[in-house]
Amino acid sequence: MKWGKGFTLIELTVAIVLLAIAMLTITTMLVPNIRNSAEPQYQVRAAALADSIFNQILTRSFDENSDHNGGYYRCGENGADGTLTSCTTLSQFGPDNNEAITGYNDVDDFGAANGMSAVYVIEPSVNSSERDLDELISDNGSYRNFTVNITVDYFVDNDQGIDQTNIIKRIQLEISASRYGPYLFTAYKGNY
Structure with missing residues (x-):
């Protein structure tokens, strides 16, 4: 019996077609999974970022008109001098006098006026x-x-x-990461 020296053209064509079908099947199954495999990492990083931001915000005073040195008095009550201090109105939320982030001393400095959101990014325009x-x-x-x-x-x-x-301030974070998200987080700060 004599063996041939190679494959025929028909055998090569069939092999290439079968290989193409196999590669197409593999890529249609794997590519979506690879794309979605990054999402859990972004979810974990978004949760860590939210935790870090909440640590910053919740250590601040409840209100601009509250005692910033230990909470001896709070807004809505009589202050150290005996006069009633009202809480900041929603329209006055946001940084006081365009202060830098390092100067934020109460919870609402991190937001914007009228309950609007303040946007934080790396290297803002x-x-x-x-x-x-x-x-x-x-x-x-x-x-x-x-x-x-x-x-x-x-x-x-x-x-x-x-x-x-007995007013409570609600702090909501909406974190987006590249094309993933938004991830929503909420915390509350009480007037006490």
């Missing part, structure tokens, strides 16, 4: 209202593709009425 995320979390750019929207507004416990001493 010069002529935009964006704020510097690196300055907020003291980071060196490891959240480069992340955008954080911080919204601060009042959340009143309806069971307690509208008395200013």
